[in-house]
Amino acid sequence: MSALLDVSGVTLRYKTPSVLVTATDRVSFQVNQSDRFVLLGPSGCGKSTLLKAVGGYLSPSEGRIRIKGRDVTEPGADRMMVFQEFDQLLPWKTVLENVMFPLLAARKLPRKEAEDRARAYIEKVNLTRAVNSYPHTLSGGMKQRVAIARGMAMEPDILLMDEPFAALDALTRRTCQDELLQLWEDTKFTVMFVTHSIAEAIKIGNRILLLSPHPGRVKAEVNDVDRVSPTDGSAGQLEKHIHELLFADEVAH
């Protein structure tokens, strides 16, 4: 089976007037259908940059990014993004209108069907009671759930999530993680999820790509995350193992 997403030897650079910043160096990985694929690494290792490149917002200086065999050259409705910031919703639109917006803008569905689809995904994220509310009346966790519903309603090939729960309090963060996993159980969507929390990576992912600090290079890939359990101590062991993999060089010095 060929991979859904194929990232091959990707180097990503930012050119500023004074410097050339290499964010990632020849990074390769593949994401399969229904993977919960996590990019994990310390701040500045290029996780967000990689996600943006898969989103089509940045072009690699080296290497190729292909989705379903096609080169990624621009943003597209097949790759929807959810960001960390709470202000990603349109403030003058209700929850329902926000979720419908990309469906209508992409001319994916006629209005009535777009509304039915939007309502179904709003229900999946448990926000039916807020369907006619405006973003400023919602909590941070509710806003993130609207952004997730909006991304999922497009039924993209892959949902790209950039630390979507990082700005939430610990309790809400846990609830949102549980809801995301429940959604995955229901629909088995493919997701690429960026985090710098090892615990979150283990909770969300079935596969984790570990990146080294700046510039980001692949340190290791952990592929059997689903086998660990939070109750028998195996999740704790994996957390320790990942910590060692991530910080092996620092320990050696």
Ligand SMILES: Nc1ncnc2c1ncn2[C@@H]1O[C@H](COP(=O)(O)OP(=O)(O)OP(=O)(O)O)[C@@H](O)[C@H]1O
């Ligand atoms: N627009 C930009 N212009 C120049 N350099 C940038 C830009 N965006 C990011 N960088 C640099 O690229 C590198 C990777 O940044 P990136 O945001 O992808 O890291 P990250 O792993 O997502 O970090 P964090 O977890 O802190 O968000 C960093 O050195 C950063 O300073």
